[in-house]
Amino acid sequence: MVAVAAFASLLPATLHAAQPAGAGGGTALPGNELPGEPISAEPSSVPADNAEPAPVAPATQESTIVDSTATLTAPALATPLRRATDPLTQDLAGLGQPTAIAAVDGHVVIVRARGGRSELVDVGDPNAPHILLSSTRAFGTPVAGRNADGHPVVVVSPCAGADEVVLLRRAPNCPLRAVDLTTGLSSAVPGSAGALQGDMAGPNVVFTRQSPQVGVRLYLRVDGAVRPLALPKMAKGAPDWPRAIGDPIAGTLTVAGLDLGDDGRLAVVVGHRSRTPKYTSTLWLRDAGGAWHREVSVNTPRDDLGVRRVLGPQLDEGGVRAYVEGVVEGPSFVGRWNNAGRSTTRYSVRRSIGRATILRDAAYDGTRLVFVDWLPGLPCGSEGASACGLRAVGPLTLR
Numbered sequence: 001m002v003a004v005a006a007f008a009s010l011l012p013a014t015l016h017a018a019q020p021a022g023a024g025g026g027t028a029l030p031g032n033e034l035p036g037e038p039i040s041a042e043p044s045s046v047p048a049d050n051a052e053p054a055p056v057a058p059a060t061q062e063s064t065i066v067d068s069t070a071t072l073t074a075p076a077l078a079t080p081l082r083r084a085t086d087p088l089t090q091d092l093a094g095l096g097q098p099t100a101i102a103a104v105d106g107h108v109v110i111v112r113a114r115g116g117r118s119e120l121v122d123v124g125d126p127n128a129p130h131i132l133l134s135s136t137r138a139f140g141t142p143v144a145g146r147n148a149d150g151h152p153v154v155v156v157s158p159c160a161g162a163d164e165v166v167l168l169r170r171a172p173n174c175p176l177r178a179v180d181l182t183t184g185l186s187s188a189v190p191g192s193a194g195a196l197q198g199d200m201a202g203p204n205v206v207f208t209r210q211s212p213q214v215g216v217r218l219y220l221r222v223d224g225a226v227r228p229l230a231l232p233k234m235a236k237g238a239p240d241w242p243r244a245i246g247d248p249i250a251g252t253l254t255v256a257g258l259d260l261g262d263d264g265r266l267a268v269v270v271g272h273r274s275r276t277p278k279y280t281s282t283l284w285l286r287d288a289g290g291a292w293h294r295e296v297s298v299n300t301p302r303d304d305l306g307v308r309r310v311l312g313p314q315l316d317e318g319g320v321r322a323y324v325e326g327v328v329e330g331p332s333f334v335g336r337w338n339n340a341g342r343s344t345t346r347y348s349v350r351r352s353i354g355r356a357t358i359l360r361d362a363a364y365d366g367t368r369l370v371f372v373d374w375l376p377g378l379p380c381g382s383e384g385a386s387a388c389g390l391r392a393v394g395p396l397t398l399r
Contacts, residue, residue: 074389077373079354086352087368092390093123098372101390103365104144104152107181110390111139111161120156122181123390132179133186138162140172143258144363145200151182155189155198155205165196171210172196191226195219201260208255215253218268231270232284232292240294245282246274256281257313259320264288265339267313267320277301281309285320287339295337298324312362312369319344321398323362323369331356334369336398345398352393360388368394 074094092108099110107124109132120133120142132154133139140160147153159165159174176189176198189205192198196216198207205221206229218229234241234248249272257269266286273279277299285293300308311323319338326332336345350356353373362371370392 074373074391077354077389077391079352081351081354083351087349087394087396089352090392092126092370092392093129095372095388095390098360098388099390100141101361101363101370101372102142102144102154102156103363103370104146104154105181106365107144107152107154108363108365108370108390108392109142109144109154109181111142111156113138118158118161120154120179132181132184133158133177135159137174140165141197143197143199145260146202146262147178147180147200148203149180149182151180153181153200154179155200155207157195157197160196165210169210176205176207189221190224191221197255197258199258199260201262204260204262206258206260206266208258211251211253213251215251215272216255218255220266229266229286231268232282232286232294234272242297244277244299245280245297246272246277246299248272249274256309257311257322259313259315261315265315267315267322269310269313269322271309278303279307281307281325283310283313283320283322283337285315285337285339285341293339293341295320295341296322296324296335296343311371312364314364316398321345321364323358323371325362326357332358334396334398347396347398349393349396353391365392366394367396368392369396 074091077089079089095110097113099112102109107122109120109122112119112121118135118138119131120139122130122132135158137159138161140157142154142156145153145155155176155178157172157174157176160172162172164170165172171194173194176192176195177186178189178200179186189198192205192207194209195207196209198205207219208216209219211217218231219226220229231253236247252273254271255268256271259267265288268284268286269281270284271279271281279300280297282297283295285295287293296310298308298310309325311325313320313322319336321334321336324333324335331348331350334347334349335343337343349369358371358373360372362369370390373389373391
């Protein structure tokens, strides 16, 4: 990323992981063991499950357009180098603040603050943004999936975006909610209390929780039963853990992206802090047999120019795709890897978006990449900055 250290410093350490189960060599680092139930953190001001009812409710659409994303104009993309054969870009909405995004079947879901509330908004139709849920607390990171009926859904925590969780790393005390984008109905996800984020594939759900010792733990709900999943192993000197990735500092593991497949595969973006490099983001794929494969890792040697991450993991038949975020010396690219971790596609959208990097978040929606972008050197949300933009680029062919 470019010149976003001030914003990055406000976030807890994020992403990354380790190596295939059973790899030998080295000393096991925090996170390698099978996780148990989370240890209670310090008391949080995030309301508990028995707090006042109805913190989350379907929003009335009378207020959808007033002061909405449609009132902001995103800075225009400068694309003087674009060729006729390059994919096209589309401006979807202006944003007052950077946001996490989820995308599926033409729906593009963002989180925004408005009028002292947090809103989950579908801006897939730029001319008619639709509020899905409104909360007195702050929504966490939305993730797109499909429910048992095959409908597109967005899974989100109604309280994981609170300052106590984001900045102070305290556990949220609410369950995930799944919003059916076909019917508009939302429901709590059983067994997910305290989850940071999650994803749904048919009847199955994967989610993460805070861990004081490790940073984050991973859980899977199958047939109504919740069980812990071991994160990828990170062991110094192990075959699939190169020295250049750095040894994780205890308690810094985070999960920045999830995608659960209906075939039992799981894609996870795991991050960690280390002394050298400062930060590493790794895309992992867990096959149907439970073995982890490292797909790609990106390092940030120094974080004063922003932190480089893998964004928007999405499983496809035979592999996984993601956006690898760049910094000044390392341009971003769209990539795809097969199940064994071999790179099959590396594609730059630099000419289409008018720069080497995009910032904050990205998600796939079919053949297009949806992303949040702002002008380098002046992040949106800072004093004197233009609004940032929610944009799409495509079609992209990844095989």
